[in-house]
Amino acid sequence: MKIAVCVKNAVDETELKIDSGGKPVLTGAVTRMSAFDKNAVEEGLRLKAAHQGEVVIFTVGPPESKKTMKEALAMGADRGVLVAGDPTAIDTMRTASMLSAAIKKSGPFDVVLCSEGSSDAYSGQVPPMLGEMMGTAFVSYARRIVVDGQTARVERSLEDSVEVVEAPLPLTASVVSEINEPRYPTLIQIMQAGKKPIEELNGDQLSPAGGYRQASTAAMSAQHSARKHIMIEGSLDEAAVKLVDALTKEGVLSK
Amino acid sequence: MSPEVWAYSESEAVSNEVASAAADVAKMSSADVVVVEIGANRSGVKAPGTKLLLKGPAGPEVSPEVAAEAIARAAKQRRPAAILIGATRNGREIGARLAAKLMFGCLSEVSRVASDGTTLSGERNAFAGKVVAKVECALPAVATVKVGYYPATGSSPQGESEVDVGAVQALVSVVGRDKKAVGAVDLKSAKVIVAAGRGVKRKEDLPMLEDLAKDMHGALGCSRPLSSDLGWLPEEHHIGLTGVSVKPDLYLAIGISGQLQHTAGMKDSKVVAAINTDKDAPIFQASDYGIVGDLYQLVPAIKRALAARR
Numbered sequence: 001m002k003i004a005v006c007v008k009n010a011v012d013e014t015e016l017k018i019d020s021g022g023k024p025v026l027t028g029a030v031t032r033m034s035a036f037d038k039n040a041v042e043e044g045l046r047l048k049a050a051h052q053g054e055v056v057i058f059t060v061g062p063p064e065s066k067k068t069m070k071e072a073l074a075m076g077a078d079r080g081v082l083v084a085g086d087p088t089a090i091d092t093m094r095t096a097s098m099l100s101a102a103i104k105k106s107g108p109f110d111v112v113l114c115s116e117g118s119s120d121a122y123s124g125q126v127p128p129m130l131g132e133m134m135g136t137a138f139v140s141y142a143r144r145i146v147v148d149g150q151t152a153r154v155e156r157s158l159e160d161s162v163e164v165v166e167a168p169l170p171l172t173a174s175v176v177s178e179i180n181e182p183r184y185p186t187l188i189q190i191m192q193a194g195k196k197p198i199e200e201l202n203g204d205q206l207s208p209a210g211g212y213r214q215a216s217t218a219a220m221s222a223q224h225s226a227r228k229h230i231m232i233e234g235s236l237d238e239a240a241v242k243l244v245d246a247l248t249k250e251g252v253l254s255k
Numbered sequence: 256m257s258p259e260v261w262a263y264s265e266s267e268a269v270s271n272e273v274a275s276a277a278a279d280v281a282k283m284s285s286a287d288v289v290v291v292e293i294g295a296n297r298s299g300v301k302a303p304g305t306k307l308l309l310k311g312p313a314g315p316e317v318s319p320e321v322a323a324e325a326i327a328r329a330a331k332q333r334r335p336a337a338i339l340i341g342a343t344r345n346g347r348e349i350g351a352r353l354a355a356k357l358m359f360g361c362l363s364e365v366s367r368v369a370s371d372g373t374t375l376s377g378e379r380n381a382f383a384g385k386v387v388a389k390v391e392c393a394l395p396a397v398a399t400v401k402v403g404y405y406p407a408t409g410s411s412p413q414g415e416s417e418v419d420v421g422a423v424q425a426l427v428s429v430v431g432r433d434k435k436a437v438g439a440v441d442l443k444s445a446k447v448i449v450a451a452g453r454g455v456k457r458k459e460d461l462p463m464l465e466d467l468a469k470d471m472h473g474a475l476g477c478s479r480p481l482s483s484d485l486g487w488l489p490e491e492h493h494i495g496l497t498g499v500s501v502k503p504d505l506y507l508a509i510g511i512s513g514q515l516q517h518t519a520g521m522k523d524s525k526v527v528a529a530i531n532t533d534k535d536a537p538i539f540q541a542s543d544y545g546i547v548g549d550l551y552q553l554v555p556a557i558k559r560a561l562a563a564r565r
Contacts, residue, residue: 013382013515024386035516036497092361093354119516120382122496123363128319128351137426138320140348153430157490158344164431165318177497178483178490215360215392218376223387227527228543239546240556243528244564246544252505252526253561254446254472 001053001147004109005044006099006130007072009065010034010120018222033068036115038182040175041072043145044113045183051147054078056109058102060085060095060203074185074193081106085203091214096129098203103134105206106199111152112172116141127174137167142175258284258372258394259333261307263291263349264341265322267299271407273341276368276400278303278408284372286336290412293317293325302412307333311420319345321423323352328420330357335395337375339368342399350399360392366404370394383496383515384522403443403500440474440492447473448503450494450521453480454510454531454550458487464509467554470561476501478517495520510550513538530554 015030044055055077059065062084069080083102085094103112112134117124131138137152143162144155152171156163157178185193232242247253262277264270274290281288281304288304294314296306309325317325326349330338340350342364354361362368365377375398376391392398442448449468451461461475468475475492482493494501496519506524510531511517518541521527528544529536530553539545546553 011382013385016382016385018385024382092351093358096355116497119496122381122383123361123379124347125351125354125361125363128348129355132352132355138348138352139427140319141344156344160434160491162433163429164433165427165429167427177479181484212358213360213393213396215362215390215396217381217388218391219389220381220386223380223384223522225522225541227541229539230544231539232544232546236548236552236556237559239548240553240560241563243544243546244557244560247505247526247528248564250505250526250543252447 001047001051001111002107002109003044003047003053003055004058004103004107004112005040005055005072005077006058006112006114006126007037007041007068008034008118009059009061009068010118013120022222024220024222031064031068033071034115035119036117036175036177037072038075039177039179040113040115041075041077042180042182043175044111045076046180047111047145047147053110056081056106058083058099060090060098066198069198070193071185073196074190075183076185076189079196080198081201082198083201083203083206089209091216092123092125093129093212093214094209096126096133097207099126099130100133101207102201102203105201108170110169110171111147112136112170114174116174116176124174127172131172134170134172136170136172139165139167139171139173142173143179145173145175145179258286258336259289260284260286261289261291261326261330261335261338263293263322263326263338264343265317265319265345265349266341266343267297268407269341269343269346269402270297270300272402272405273339273400274301274303274408275405277339280337280339280368280370280375284336284370286370289335291326291329293322296415301408301410303408303410304412305414305416306412308415308417309420310417312423318425318427318429319348319352320425320427323349323356324423325420327353327356329418332418337370337394338397340397340399342401347399350397354397357395357397360396362390362392362396362398364401365390365398366401368398368400380519384519385515403502440476442474442476442492442494442499442501445474445501445503447471447505447507448476448494448501448524449473449507449509450476450478450511451481451509452478452511452517455481458485460551461487463554467558470558471505471507473503473505478511508538508542509554511538512536513541
């Protein structure tokens with residue numbers, strides 16, 4: 001079974017600085033593998049363990065994205081494909097179109113996996129767009145994937161229900177974090193990851209830009225937090241009574 | 256002919272919210288509101304404009320794959336200026352599929368949706384809620400609309416029309432559906448939420464917090480580690496970026512450090528109180544009231560204080 005897993009080198013939101021004007025500082029921001037992508041890599045590795053084959057990691061981004069690629073390779077993936085493109089022109093449609101072109105060029109693949117959304121932008125647009133562009137069956141929010149022959153049985157985690165669907169291979173799917181517990185690479189795996197092959201492709205040549213109207217971010221500002229930040233002190237029971245009194249005054253405790 | 260702003264959700268309740276958003280956008284850009292139905296009209300779906308029934312697929316329950324294809328075919332015939340979809344999980348799939356099929360730009364999970372007649376814009380959270388981003392796209396465009404932001408429209412339809420989109424072949428077939436244990440917890444409508452985090456040492460200690468929630472006529476929620484990693488509570492208790500977003504009157508965070516992934520799901524709460532042993536825990540930055548202390552001592556003390564108040 002050939003399995004493609006798409007990962008993103010995302011801005012680490014926990015390290016993101018806000019400047020004095022209330023704007024996020026994205027230039028030089030700390031990046032890391034998007035948090036939920038580890039679940040997609042893990043699921044790819046589990047499918048390989050059950051069906052043999054190969055796990056290939058795909059990412060779109062600047063050369064810095066190689067560190068995220070290497071992290072996925074250290075977890076156990078076989079090789080990587082890094083798609084470079086003009087970063088200022090990359091939105092979700094562009095990302096999906098470059099990924100699909102690269103996956104088709106390196107394929108065919110039986111299963112293409114993504115996480116449901118990136119931990120930085122969390123628009124969740126790329127996986128369904130990729131499914132459409134691949135022309136395969138697409139299933140979102142998978143919490144369990146079982147492949148039997150040429151059919152996948154997938155449990156989808158929805159707001160108030162779990163839906164079971166069947167789809168033919170090749171399949172493109174997005175996974176939720178409850179699907180598995182990602183493994184931690186060992187030191188030896190981390191060292192070996194450096195020797196695994198990473199192919200570099202030119203995204204602009206693979207898939208010409210244009211043809212649609214791009215969505216863009218017009219402005220960004222820090223979320224305004226109007227919290228009171230009152231720290232309650234005193235002995236155990238004093239603090240508890242003060243808290244209950246404060247919440248009663250706020251009118252948020254029902255009688 | 257005036258341009259059209261379409262509204263669709265596979266959920267009846269959300270459909271009425273999206274119709275309100277569409278009515279807002281239509282008013283700003285002198286457009287008409289069109290509420291889309293697939294396969295069959297649903298009596299619970301209101302429309303501050305006309306209803307458009309897409310005939311072909313057997314509905315009204317259709318998969319996101321079928322919904323996206325049906326709407327895309329109808330859009331190619333009628334050329335709406337904007338298509339708004341409720342940002343449920345299914346709706347987010349529909350929106351992104353539509354954008355790819357129609358080669359439109361797409362805005363995700365936006366509130367304050369607006370249009371000047373040439374662009375569609377909205378506001379959304381980015382970087383786990385640390386940042387508010389204003390996003391925009393030239394028309395025609397697709398947007399998924401944040402659930403729970405717009406009030407449901409009350410208007411009844413001012414006319415109906417139909418468009419035949421033909422039969423839609425689907426690759427993915429639904430073979431079963433299990434309702435999650437609803438009724439066990441309804442965090443969306445709870446006025447008070449007591450939320451447990453990694454500060455809780457053992458699963459056996461959760462009933463203590465559940466009791467506190469009961470004393471406050473509230474519901475028990477948790478941060479991601481307790482549901483997704485440890486499996487101590489079902490996933491529908493998970494509050495955060497990838498879980499449920501809540502806005503109760505009171506959010507009491509107990510033993511929760513307050514990572515952005517968590518606060519993204521509770522930052523709209525009216526009043527937030529937090530208990531944590533670490534005085535530098537980020538949850539205190541997201542709180543109105545904080546107590547630094549051991550939850551195993553403080554929870555019983557709060558229960559005593561609540562009892563004394565009655």
